[in-house]
């Protein structure tokens with residue numbers, strides 16, 4: 094294998110967001126998430142380990158589907174407190190030089206004009222190290238607190254996000270020409286108004302007449318991440334995303350499942366005149382490393398002993414949109430219709446025909462892994478499996494989930510990364526400078542020419558709603 098794999102550290106600006114109950118683990122430092130020191134230390138370590146990006150997941154609501162209440166989520170700190178990841182990034186960027194930042198922001202609740210401005214600002218401040226994980230959001234509690242009557246139906250969230258992206262592409266790619274900032278003392282002009290144009294967007298969901306507020310940043314459009322899993326989600330991802338997140342499944346045929354996913358993505362990309370090379374496929378994994386296989390297995394059991402049933406049930410109920418308090422823990426998980434994340438229950442139903450998950454088993458497993466594969470073993474065994482997933486499963490890299498913060502990622506860097514490097518699968522140095530270059534190689538600072546964004550034109554026939562020049 095000659096291809097170098099991509100590594101993201103998967104985290105969230107919260108206490109123990111993806112390992113529920115692990116806040117009680119004696120080595121867990123998640124309570125320090127309120128400090129910049131905590132994040133700077135983690136990012137500096139990741140940068141030494143050559144990670145392409147630190148990935149900030151985010152939700153902007155409470156996990157209150159379980160029992161119709163936020164009790165369990167509050168008691169077990171299930172992604173609450175939820176700090177705003179955008180606000181962390183400039184502090185971390187100042188203390189690092191190369192590592193990229195993939196930050197989650199909702200295309201359902203934040204107005205496109207505001208998010209375009211925020212991400213452009215961060216792309217300037219990080220000198221091109223910003224990526225955006227486009228989510229459409231799945232919690233009812235997000236919808237009501239952001240002014241809606243309830244959750245917008247699943248597919249309509251994606252329709253709305255389509256128009257949202259048209260708006261931000263117009264702002265990022267069309268509104269300002271390169272060279273619009275002239276700083277010309279002789280002409281008494283800081284910006285040349287003829288090089289800045291209002292986007293005149295008038296659509297079904299959004300009206301945005303004006304021009305972008307921020308001059309073009311190094312990447313213009315941030316590196317685009319998305320995790321569409323449903324058919325509608327995959328169509329969206331293959332049209333827009335440059336990196337597609339997915340879950341591995343904890344099952345015997347995970348490699349085959351990933352390969353099937355990869356083939357499906359490749360076919361869908363072609364419909365959007367894109368090729369497989371235009372996109373990186375990045376599944377999430379949990380890694381538990383030990384000096385011996387026995388030590389790693391013991392460690393995994395120890396980690397599992399911290400998982401809290403109610404807290405993990407709150408997480409799975411929020412992800413799936415189904416209140417798991419109604420089920421007997423010893424009954425089997427059944428596939429049900431949902432308007433939340435459609436693929437979440439499939440982890441415990443259709444994707445593994447050899448194994449029937451009980452409700453208890455699924456909840457406890459979800460609490461530690463979110464349904465991803467847990468790779469437990471020595472550094473050699475872990476790298477064997479990662480390599481197999483790349484070669485046989487056809488993926489390009491991994492989101493490494495944290496169970497204990499920051500030691501999960503520190504151990505990965507200290508023990509697994511050297512083995513990846515020894516086998517020629519990975520390098521800890523950076524060729525390029527921007528996050529897009531970390532993914533696609535030096536020189537790839539801006540969206541690929543084949544990307545849909547380049548076809549989004551401004552409607553020049555409309556009278557300018559905001560006059561910028563006479």
Ligand SMILES: Cc1cc2nc3c(=O)[nH]c(=O)nc-3n(C[C@H](O)[C@H](O)[C@H](O)COP(=O)(O)O)c2cc1C
Nearest residue numbers: 150151197228230320321322323326338339435436
């Ligand atoms: C690795 C990964 C990370 C995700 N992070 C977030 C997140 O931070 N916030 C969020 O609202 N959704 C997140 N999601 C959910 C996705 O945005 C999406 O809703 C989900 O994959 C299901 O897509 P579907 O509704 O098309 O099935 C994530 C999904 C995956 C696989």
